């Protein structure tokens with residue numbers, strides 16, 4: 001398991017994004033703790049956190065022409081077409097002065113993965129994978145209380161199925177390339193973060 005973050009995207013993305021950011025994809029089932037741990041990484045390691053789900057929810061609120069389509073997809077736990085999500089991610093990267101990003105909840109399927117690579121030329125430095133049993137994720141989602149329309153048992157079950165059918169194959173794809181850093185996420189937040197810190201490495205901690 002590597003502890004050093006490499007800027008793995010070397011060539012083509014500069015022409016599309018005009019910058020050459022370090023990107024870590026943060027994946028894991030619904031409720032595995034991606035957002036919670038990303039907040040800790042931002043604090044400790046100075047990354048910018050981009051959650052694909054948050055960007056899509058903001059797009060609904062903005063009154064965009066895609067809003068109704070996105071809202072319906074999220075209610076059903078389905079994956080929004082890549083062109084929409086990638087446009088939001090690209091814009092967020094462009095608008096931000098930082099050069100290192102945690103991209104949370106993306107790529108969610110093979111279409112997301114291939115399209116992002118094609119459009120941006122960015123290869124992730126690594127993939128942080130939060131591994132958590134469904135029963136624990138279900139417990140967490142049902143008590144999250146953030147008013148999310150997809151945190152109900154019917155949609156949660158659909159999201160679990162989408163994760164198994166479409167997202168795990170993406171994790172397996174990166175695993176075959178030696179890029180997955182797997183963390184046991186079924187532990188208290190602080191313990192999970194100890195494992196996360198070991199992955200990012202002391203060298204990358206922010207100075208106080």
Ligand SMILES: Nc1ncnc2c1ncn2[C@@H]1O[C@H](COP(=O)(O)OP(=O)(O)OP(=O)(O)O)[C@@H](O)[C@H]1O
Pocket residue numbers: 028029030031032033034035036037053105140141143144145185186187188189190192
């Ligand atoms: N290690 C943990 N132990 C117990 N509860 C946790 C842990 N990590 C996160 N939680 C809680 O579980 C809920 C889901 O966490 P979080 O929003 O970080 O998950 P997520 O992976 O981003 O989910 P989603 O994919 O639905 O966005 C939150 O209420 C959070 O406070």
Ligand SMILES: Nc1ccn([C@@H]2O[C@H](COP(=O)(O)O)[C@@H](O)[C@H]2O)c(=O)n1
Pocket residue numbers: 030051052053054056073074075076077078079080081085104105106107108112150159
């Ligand atoms: N790449 C993505 C990411 C998310 N979605 C949709 O948003 C929902 C919520 O995502 P969270 O990461 O916040 O849990 C998800 O269930 C999808 O409907 C998407 O389409 N594509």
Ligand SMILES: [Mg+2]
Pocket residue numbers: 034035051053105
């Ligand atoms: Mg989240």
